Amino acid sequence: MDMKVKSSLIRKYRTERLWSQEHLSKVSGLGLRTIQRLESRGSCSSETIMSLASVFEVDAATLVWRDGCYQAYKHKQWGIVTFTAIVILAAAILGINDLYKFLPSEALGIIFGVLTIVAIIFSSMTIEVNESEVRWYFGPGVFKKQISLEEIANCNNVKNPIWMGFGIHSFGTGWIYNVSGLLGIEIELKGGSFIRLGTNQPNYLIQAIVDAKDNVE
Template sequence: MLYQKKQFGWAILVLISWVLSSVLLALYVLGSSVPVYLFAAGLVIVAYLFHSLTIKVSKYELSWSFGPGVFGQKIPISAIAKVNPVTNSWLHGLGVKITHDGWVYGVSGFQAIAIELHDGTKFRVGSDDQANLLACLRTLIPEEEVVIEQEIESDLDD
């Protein structure tokens, strides 16, 4: 493994804890309710599934997944055309979703790596270690050949 980092989703955990505390307060004030217990259990499951984001880079593959290893991707290094550092806006949010920038995976913060595959598919993977992840990926992904178009001069006179 060339790179491995587990980022904890403090923002997700704080948000879910706040909602869960409100649910528990409602249970205390209003009394026992099966739907409220089910909602509270759902919050705990979501917190477990999305409490962290683990990113791994090997010589042949880039992978990332949430919590215990769910809702992630595995991409062969050979399929990656470009990687760039980006800063997500608050519109990109937390968790996993599709946006105008492609699929976004993140648990906390705004720093991310934009990944574009040779087939045009785009991803953004949030990282609190953006510089080291980018450096690792750039050692594995060959730089695109820069083709400079040369202007051909014509000797034809009108």
């Protein structure tokens, strides 16, 4: 009996090794059509799963979708840009205050306390995809958001213009969530609104969403 597999994860393992489908077929002993089918349809036999697990040197269970207890995708991107901007701002405030002494030490303490909190919150952004939803949050788990897979009409790669900035804010008919870089994905919801998620793995994230929706269907 065929089992549903994490085709996006298998593709990730293959491309990380710079392997073509033909090469994976050769080293695993599986037919090329089998490789093509499992990457496009996300299903294969248990014997195929064992062969792939052996080739990739992973536990076979990590390649299989398990209803109610699997997580298709999880990725944390560090907020290098936002952290650097906060450090520069803090240094500028400290330098100017050393010259002009316009802020008392108590005020400086409050400012640096606020900047520290902001730096912690936007130090990273984690995006997860599971069998029912896409969810994301900042830092240790702040500003958690989620949307169900059923709400998603489409998703595409985007390159955010630099004027969109970082953090959380609205744009036109949607919202953007980003801590670093210009790459991301744009999720179109069935209601007509949009959500942009900054990520340095846009292709993997889109494939994970597609695979998760296929698993539900």
